[in-house]
Amino acid sequence: MAGNEKQFKSAFDSLHALTYFAPEVDAALTGIGLRPGRMPYFAGRSAAMGPVGAEVVAATFYNFNPEVVARVIPRAWTLATPAQVLEARLDGVDKVLTRLLGDDTLKSEEVAEAAELAREASAGCTAEGRPLYAAHAALAWPDQPHLALWHAITLLREYRGDGHIAALVLNGLGNIEALVTHVATGDGFVPEVAKLTRGWSDEQWAAAEAGLADRGILDAEGALTETGVALRDRVEVATEAAATGPWDHLGPEKTARLELLCRALSRQAVEAGAFPEGVFAGRRRV
Known part of the structure; x- marks a missing residue:
């Protein structure tokens, strides 16, 4: 079922990821007092945990520089409560989905069916260690x-x-090491964009590369060695294996139906301008 989970992830991913690029969501969060920039992202995604400190956010978000997180958390909780953040975030999501998909689509039988199936799939998730x-x-x-x-x-x-973080920990990859090795696979950001978006300096990146080279994971050019490729493969296999619960619970027929519904919605959202032009320009094409 792991292969199905990975395929389905690509079908629905845009429906959530668009949240982080939507002006409606950003406006809703800054409208309650959060400062523009990184604060809406870190506060919006972590608010469900309550007014946690920077250490908790950095640990659960994993590949961001903890120094960057500490610049906005816990200050965010002095500007708005987690409950206010969650309410504003959902309000922004409502507005952006309405803009991208339109009232007719949102009120359609297909969206209602997708919601029921996705909720049923989520019942196969377990909370332990998550x-x-x-x-x-x-x-x-x-x-x-x-x-x-x-x-x-x-x-x-x-x-x-x-589950992915658990796989990274199990395989001995820390926060920046996880990011550096992911970039080295060629299936992700180029280094400049990874450093910029995750808040790592050139010096920190170079130090991580040197450490990974000492462990035989990267070669002198910063590419994955055979050991590094095998390591990343183990991470991906473990990640997919840890994510099968929802799809085993939903079953293959319903999973295929949900994939079909979400793929169509994702395509409509992307075509309607869910992501700013050039937002993926920093990703390698493989």
């Missing part, structure tokens, strides 16, 4: 189908992400 998933799973379900669908996708993404 802090971000567990925090979001404790939130009330939205009543409107398109928001329930978005919430279910959020649960599934955080569930998978928590």
Whole structure:
């Protein structure tokens, strides 16, 4: 079922990821007092855990520089409560999905069906060892189908992400090391964009590369060695294996139906301008 999980992730991913690029979500969060920049992202995604400190956010987000997190957390909680952040975030999601998909689509039988299937899939998730998933799973379900669908996708993404972090820890890759080796696979950001978006300096990046080279994971040019390729393969296999619960619970027929529905919605959202032009320019094409 791991292959199906990976395929489905690509089908629904845009429906959640667009949240982080939507002006409606940013406006909703800055409208309650959060400062523009990184604060809406860190506060918006971590608010389900309550007013936690920078250490908790850095640990659960993993590949961001903890120094960057500490610049906005816990200050964010002095500007708005987690409850206010969660309410504003959902309001922004409602607005952006309405803009991208339109009222007719949001009220369609397909969206209602997708929401029911995604919620059923999420019932196959377990909270043990999954802090971000567990925090979001404790939130009330939205009543409107398109928001329930978005919430279910959020649960599934955080569930998978928590499992991915466990795989990285198991395989001995720390925060920046996980990012450096992911970049080295060629299936991700180029180094300049990875450093910029995750807040790492050139010096920190170079030090991580040197450490990975000493361990035989990178070669002198910064490419993955055979040992490094095998390491990243183990991480991916473990990540997919840890993420099968929802799809085993939903079953192959319903999973295929949900994939079909979400792929169509994702395509519509992307074509309607879900992501700013050039937002993926810093990703390698493989």
